[in-house]
Amino acid sequence: xxxxxxxxxxxxxxxxxxxxxxxxxxxxxxxxxxxxxxxxxxxxxxxxxxxxxxxxxxxxxxxxxxxxxxxxxxxxxxxxxxxxxxxxxxxxxxxxxxxxxxxxxxxxxxxxxxxxxxxxxxxxxxxxxxxxxxxxxxxxxxxxxxxxxxxxxxxxxxxxxxxxxxxxxxxxxxxxxxxxxxxxxxxxxxxxxxxxxxxxxxxxxxxxxxxxxxxxxxxxxxxxxxxxxxxxxxxxxxxxxxxxxxxxxxxxxxxxxxxxxxxxxxxxxxxxxxxxxxxxxxxxxxxxxxxxxxxxxxxxxxxxxxxxxxxxxxxxxxxxxxxxxxxxxxxxxxxxxxxxxxxxxxxxxxxxxxxxxxxxxxxxxxxxxxxxxxxxxxxxxxxxxxxxxxxxxxxxxxxxxxxxxxxxxxxxxxxxxxxxxxxxxxxxxxxxxxxxxxxxxxxxxxxxxxxxxxxxxxxxxxxxxxxxxxxxxxxxxxxxxxxxxxxxxxxxxxxxxxxxxxxxxxxxxxxxxxxxxxxxxxxxxxxxxxxxxxxxxxxxxxxxxxxxxxxxxxxxxxxxxxxxxxxxxxxxxxxxxxxxxxxxxxxxxxxxxxxxxxxxxxxxxxxxxxxxxxxxxxxxxxxxxxxxxxxxxxxxxxxxxxxxxxxxxxxxxxxxx
Numbered sequence: 341x342x343x344x345x346x347x348x349x350x351x352x353x354x355x356x357x358x359x360x361x362x363x364x365x366x367x368x369x370x371x372x373x374x375x376x377x378x379x380x381x382x383x384x385x386x387x388x389x390x391x392x393x394x395x396x397x398x399x400x401x402x403x404x405x406x407x408x409x410x411x412x413x414x415x416x417x418x419x420x421x422x423x424x425x426x427x428x429x430x431x432x433x434x435x436x437x438x439x440x441x442x443x444x445x446x447x448x449x450x451x452x453x454x455x456x457x458x459x460x461x462x463x464x465x466x467x468x469x470x471x472x473x474x475x476x477x478x479x480x481x482x483x484x485x486x487x488x489x490x491x492x493x494x495x496x497x498x499x500x501x502x503x504x505x506x507x508x509x510x511x512x513x514x515x516x517x518x519x520x521x522x523x524x525x526x527x528x529x530x531x532x533x534x535x536x537x538x539x540x541x542x543x544x545x546x547x548x549x550x551x552x553x554x555x556x557x558x559x560x561x562x563x564x565x566x567x568x569x570x571x572x573x574x575x576x577x578x579x580x581x582x583x584x585x586x587x588x589x590x591x592x593x594x595x596x597x598x599x600x601x602x603x604x605x606x607x608x609x610x611x612x613x614x615x616x617x618x619x620x621x622x623x624x625x626x627x628x629x630x631x632x633x634x635x636x637x638x639x640x641x642x643x644x645x646x647x648x649x650x651x652x653x654x655x656x657x658x659x660x661x662x663x664x665x666x667x668x669x670x671x672x673x674x675x676x677x678x679x680x681x682x683x684x685x686x687x688x689x690x691x692x693x694x695x696x697x698x699x700x701x702x703x704x705x706x707x708x709x710x711x712x713x714x715x716x717x718x719x720x721x722x723x724x725x726x727x728x729x730x731x732x733x734x735x736x737x738x739x740x741x742x743x744x745x746x747x748x749x750x751x752x753x754x755x756x757x758x759x760x761x762x763x764x765x766x767x768x769x770x771x772x773x774x775x776x777x778x779x780x781x782x783x784x785x786x787x788x789x790x791x792x793x794x795x796x797x798x799x800x801x802x803x804x805x806x807x808x809x810x811x812x813x814x815x816x817x818x819x820x821x822x823x824x825x826x827x828x829x830x831x832x833x834x835x836x837x838x839x840x841x842x843x844x845x846x847x848x849x850x851x852x853x854x855x856x857x858x859x860x861x862x863x864x865x866x867x868x869x870x871x872x873x874x875x876x877x878x879x880x881x882x883x884x885x886x887x888x889x890x891x892x893x894x895x896x897x898x899x900x901x902x903x904x905x906x907x908x909x910x911x912x913x914x915x916x917x918x919x920x921x922x923x924x925x926x927x928x929x930x931x932x933x934x935x936x937x938x939x940x941x942x943x944x945x946x947x948x949x950x951x952x953x954x955x956x957x958x959x960x961x962x963x964x965x966x967x968x969x970x971x972x973x974x975x976x977x978x979x980x981x982x983x984x985x986x987x988x989x990x991x992x993x994x995x996x997x
Contacts, residue, residue, distance in 0.1 A: 364383075364394075366525060368526075370502075373464075377394055377418075377498050378459050378498055383523055386523045390421075392419070392422065392523050393418075393520065393522055394526065395417070396524070397527075399412075399414040399415075399532075400412070400413050401531075402533065402537075408508075408510075409534075412504065413505040413506075413514065419522075420499075421497045421499065424495055426522070427494065427497075430456070430489060430490040433488075435484075448505070448506045448507075449503060450506065453469070454502075455468050455501075456498070456499055457499075469490055469491060470491070473488055473490075473491065480678060480679040481629070481679050488501075512600065512731065515597045516596045519574075519579070524576075526575050528573050531570045531572075532569045533567060534565045538603070539600055541598055542599070543572065544595060544597070545593050546903065547593075550574070572596055577594065585897075585906045585908065587720040587907050588722070588724075599729040601613065617730040620774075621776055631776075634703075634713065634776075637706065638700060638706075640704055644704060644707045655745065656750075658709065659750075662705055662708050663861055667861075670696075672693075673692060675694070676736065677694065683699065694738075695754070696754070698753065699714075701754060710742055710744070713741050713775055715738060715751060715787075718736050719737055719767050720767045720769070724771075739773070749785070753765070759822075760819075760862060762819075768787060769788040769910060771789075791820055792911055793912045795815065797813060799811060799813045799888050799917070802922075802923075803884065803921070805926065807876065809888065811888070814866070814867070816864060816865075817867070820910055829858055846873070848872060852870035853870075854867070854869075855867050880994065886991050888918055893988060895981050896980065902973045904970065905967060906972075906973060906976060908967075909966070913962050913963075915958070916960075917956070917957075917958055919955075919956050920955040922955060922993060925995060926993045928993060931949075932948055932986075932989055942962065943960075944962075944983050945959070946959050
């Protein structure tokens, strides 16, 4: 008995020892993963993580080469793969810049090395990346991507890679991000800048980094110049995980940005490098491949004239006619870009990026008598435009702005396949986009404010004593909602697939279906559907959801806490009106209580009433705000908890005695 008890105590001690084992220590020795790193199976700070960044060091300093400054970026990174999904960290890409005005000014990659470390039979096996695993891709005239994959990566692998980037853009340092979509054990950023360069170095983010400052020396031939050195260190940083309610998690993570205010070389003239967006406007308008393109006529001018489009009185109908003509000739290839190929090449290929199509669209609109111009922006997936300084490097794409009259502007993009004017893909709905117009100052426009989603549903149905609901649903979708419904049908394998999913999701049978406006270039579509749905029956009682199809079946906010704000893509307005005819001799046992929910920016209500044998129900939700901060999350979650629960609430029909 004592022996058995002793064995239990030993086993319990062993379990406790494992649970309370010391967390993995930071290893700053390069090329020598520790046994703890090689054998770890989960990360203590985030046991759900599929990978972890164990160590990352970025050194940025200046060199003086060929009588000019150059910035040297040295990067070393060690990662651990913990789950099959974590193997993605072994596929990487590096962006290299080239000057849009000086072909000799560029960034050059060197010293790229990558190694995978695996434990096999108790031994550490190293697998080095071969040069054949590195590929280059020219994105446009200002950017090149270098993509590489580390070999022999699986669950348990430790990956190390390093590289060096020499940049001629000594006046424009890269932003540094301390956090990513996987947790970070240790990261370090060392910045050394000659005192002649007056930088505003700014740290932002939810987690504060450790910051130290000092000084050093940079040799310039026979002379020395003092340097200002800053070191940022972060440990045990949480992962920034993207979801459906945040545009780009990294926007809220800890990062360091740099704004060069000027350069002062003793004995020389002070040069101001503080850029304004007005300077960017001028650069673009003076560029032959940007501003030069805006002024040209389109190769389709004769087609536009032959179709009589300039004579159409309504400007919006003119825009629609131009768009339809363009879509007959060119299709979007799925890529977003800032610079465009020539119009003749785009037409010859019959496909192009959104920038290719947008420049052609601008020229065609001019030919049709519509004032059109580029509206430049940064894709939401690439982050927000910085508020403190201007730079062309932050701009990644553009849409087309159109002046339909003296007061009304609207927007369209070449990537639109299911949308309409002012119905853009979500990733283009930025709060800060900038107009670039010849002879007029640039202006900031809020594309997100132009987007709306409206959905109005009317259901008329009757229920029999056997619990079978038979009725019709008419749904009007406008704006973003219409684009979403069109996309469902466009991307489906066939109509059977769409109908089948509808039946499975809503537990009903579709007896008839019609979608009006599916292929139109218009702001709305109308869906008309006949259906039957079997409700639960038990003796002299029928159980049913009075809304028939729950507008919200589950709360999208499931976590009890949230590190990031909640961002809705656009304002949303939804209403459902239901009129149910009850079977003769039946009544509602207990009417559901009315629901009225309100939060700053969101209102929702569910109301119902009985009039004889008719049960009417009204559901309405309005989301008029698109950004909710972390401290508002508990209230937001509570609202959606109650709304989802009420949307699924069941009432009972009782047979009259």
